[in-house]
Amino acid sequence: MLDFDPERAIWRQIADDIRRKIAAGVYAAGSRLPSETDLSQGYGVSRTTVRTVIASLKSNGLVVVEQRPGHPRSTYVRTVDRVEDVILGPGDTVAYTGIGTAVLTRATGEVETYGADEIRIVGR
Known part of the structure; x- marks a missing residue:
């Protein structure tokens, strides 16, 4: 869990943390992020907050939300070349x-x- 800064929106701090993990290769290009439930439990926030985080990452071109064969609708780290x-x-x-x-x-x-x-x- 993050040590949250009360001066910044929680969802921004979580989005920054996930960006760092993507940059560090913790979440590799093409890999699936943990589910909304897992992220909300891991960060100790609501699923609504996690949805805001995912929307931010998506608008920044870092992730894509899609249905892939054999998997439920999920959030994937976008491959950089796309x-x-x-x-x-x-x-x-x-x-x-x-x-x-x-x-x-x-x-x-x-x-x-x-x-x-x-x-x-x-x-x-």
């Missing part, structure tokens, strides 16, 4: 559709469409 950084400039907007698509509208009016699980949005 993530493309997309730079969000001033006036650009991003909308996510329910079908796993990210639609980026540039300030110039140009529209770009990406698979939401294949990009990481980077702001300037």
Whole structure:
């Protein structure tokens, strides 16, 4: 369990801890993270908090949530070569559709469409 800092949101501290474990190879690319229940028990937090952590890791392009043959819907560490950084400039907007698509509208009016699980949005 982490020694939580009362000055920072707990979910951010857990997300940082999981990021460190991914970087250190504790959770290897392509491997499955522990279940929400296991993570919540391990960190001593609610499953709602764990869901917030997973959403953050997913939005940062570190994990993907998917159903794989022979396994329940789970969270997997994304392989690095599948993530493309997309730079969000001033006036650009991003909308996510329910079908796993990210639609980026540039300030110039140009529209770009990406698979939401294949990009990481980077702001300037």
